[in-house]
Amino acid sequence: MTNEDLKIMQAWPLERKIRVSQSHIMKWYQHWGGRVYISFSGGKDSTVLLDLARRVYPDIEAVFCDTGLEYPEVRKFALSHSNVTKIRPEKTFHEVLTEKGYPIGSKKIARMLRTCQNPTDRNKVTVRLYRTGIKRDGTRSKNFKLAKRWLKFIDSDYRASEECCDYMKKAPLKRFGKETGKKPIIGTMAEDSSFRKINWLKTGCNAFSADDPQCKPLSFWTEQDILRYLKITGIPYCSVYGEIREQQQETMQFLQKNLYTTGCDHTGCMFCMFGVHLENEPNRFQRMRITHPKQYDYCINKLGCGAVLDYIGVPY
Template sequence: MQAWPLARKIQVTQTRIMEWYYHYGGNVAVSFSGGKDSTVLLDMARRAFPEIRAVFVDTGLEYPEIREFVKTVPNVVWLRPELAFPKVIERYGYPIVSKEVARRIYYARKGSAWAFQHLAGLNKDGTPSRFNERFMKWRFLLDAPFPISDYCCTVMKKQPIHRFTRQTGAMQIIGTMACESAIRQNSYLKNGCNAFHKKEPTSQPMSFWLEQDVLQYLQFTGIPYASGIYGQITEQKGKLVTTGAHRTGCMFCMFGAHLEKEPNRFQRMALTHPNQYDYCIHKLGCGAALDYIGVPYAA
């Protein structure tokens, strides 16, 4: 499906959106981050249903250019998390390395046997696990002088959306793609695009898209997107790329930063958003966390 031409992907995605919409009698909402993926999703949804609502969670961690772009989009409900980011990292911990690693560090520190075993490269029964070997090199984080967890996304983004869904009954349509992480790939393989059967049903109708499809859609349709942060879409070595940021998400998120080539997200932030950089690195203490895992951040 990932190898399908864009026209077929658009057709199948809009079909999945329509199935979701009619299944819930139109009481649905598009989870809209202001990023390029959710911008494409919202455009496809509104081509079929112009009145469909969008929901934006104003975490305070978005790039200012993203927030300004969201303000230009009509019929968007703004939500806020109950805890600000400084309180989240104080209570739960810093989001470093990956959600999977951070979750295991958090629970291992609380005495969970399964988390200790995974960090030792073992299965629950104590036998060696090729799957869990990837966690072994991060076992040193158990001794880190700061808290670590994967709860940031849950508290800052998921909980406000869940509250909105409980209050309104509006079932979410989300622009995540399987190519973004192993977790999302496994979720798609297990649930498909429209997970009607889940305890908290969700629709991910773009799961089989690739980033190239998103950029091609934006270029082909010419719809507005947050060009203030992404820049222009150009072609380099046969691939579409953005001249600005490649991914936006939360400005202070450290997940995956160790995999980036220099200049990484924080080194770029130092040049493009110096005030946010200073707050993140020095006032919030993210610099110390990055130092501990060997990620450079000075411009």
């Protein structure tokens, strides 16, 4: 697959995307003899995925990882579906933060900070690269130099790590797959992140021969496709998203109608700090203070996220 392939597929009409995605699901199901499952978070993307799959295979199993980090509405919504298996991580989020560190900046930034905070003889060149942007050959790199706002974390009391998702979500699902022999169908999209885009370009939607086989049939969908599918089909989705409405936007050529949610844009983990420094006010934590005061108090005070947000300069 190429970037051009992705652009072409993202421009397909929704009806074609539905057919192609269901074709990928069917191929995956048949290849593994039906020993597959839907990774179901209760969010809007996985809600669309589950609906697509169950229109073809009504009895396909969904697996919900109960991390304790979901909005209570999302958890309730996910578990209200039929044939949903609940699994749990072996560690609590508090334990992961204490042992590994906080999700700061982005996964890339947190990984760079973690490397710099744990220097060794083997990674000293990499540490210098992240600190200064100077590569082994003496040339400079813009992509692998920490910005000033993140450099101060290296020698601070706050540990950074991108590993929380590995412990809270990926490990339980891998354990489930190992115990059952079932292969996952996941609702991620290439537009979600550069990492997911790169992976899709390498493997396509069905990674049959990968070390960790996965089916990602929504990879070429967009956020607008997800919202349009929910609006057209009328299937139930979690209440935290609010209503799906149209917003008219004038371009040079025509009047474009974009869909948006009146509630949350994304759900994911309630206490995650990745990307919060880029959000307009009210940001996710300011909204949580109003909508979920109990969880807000636990996050800000018990988990210590308030002190980290203060250090970043993010209001909450």
